[in-house]
Amino acid sequence: xxxxxxxxxLVQPGGSLRLSCAASGFTFSSYGMxxxxxxxxxxxxxxxxxxxxxxxxxxxxxxxGRFTISRDNAKNTVYLQMNSLKPEDTAVYYCRAYRTLLNxxxxxxxxxxxxx
Numbered sequence: 001x002x003x004x005x006x007x008x009x010l011v012q013p014g015g016s017l018r019l020s021c022a023a024s025g026f027t028f029s030s031y032g033m034x035x036x037x038x039x040x041x042x043x044x045x046x047x048x049x050x051x052x053x054x055x056x057x058x059x060x061x062x063x064x065g066r067f068t069i070s071r072d073n074a075k076n077t078v079y080l081q082m083n084s085l086k087p088e089d090t091a092v093y094y095c096r097a098y099r100t101l102l103n104x105x106x107x108x109x110x111x112x113x114x115x116x
Contacts, residue, residue: 001025001105003095008110011085015114019080021095021107029053031099033071033078037091037112044094048080063089085114 007019019035029052038044048069049058057069068081078095092109 001097003097003105003107005093005095005107005110008093008112010113010115012116013085013087013114015085016081016083017085017112019082019093019095019110019112021078021080023076023078023097026097026103026105028076028097029073031097031103033069034096034098035069035078035080036094036096037089038094038109039088039091042091047093050078082112085112087114090114 002024004022005019007017009017011017032049032051034049035047036044037047045060047060047063048067050069050071054071059067066082066084071078090113092111094109095107097105
C-alpha cells in the first residue's frame with residue numbers, strides 16, 4: 001500500500017495550490033479519502049473528507065468555501081484544491097485512506113507554506 005502526496009510548496013497569502021495523492025496497493029474506490037494537516041506544535045486535524053464514490057464531502061469550518069476535495073477513481077488519485085490561502089494554512093498536509101480501523105493508510109505528507 002502506498003499513498004504519495006505532491007503539490008505542496010511556498011505560496012503567497014491569497015494564492016492557490018492543488019495537492020494530489022496517488023494511491024496504490026488497495027481498491028481505491030472502496031475507501032473514503034481524507035486530507036489532514038499538522039502545523040508545528042499543533043495536533044493533526046482533519047481538513048476534508050470524500051466518500052469512495054465521491055458523492056459526499058465534508059470540510060473543516062476553517063477551510064469551507066476555500067478548499068475543495070475531489071477524486072478520480074480511474075486514476076486512483078485524490079486532490080485538494082486550496083484557494084485564498086492564509087498563513088494559518090501553513091502545515092504538513094497528509095492524505096489518509098480509510099475503510100476500517102484495521103484498513104487505514106497514511107501518506108508521508110507534503111509541506112505547504114503560506115507566506116509573503
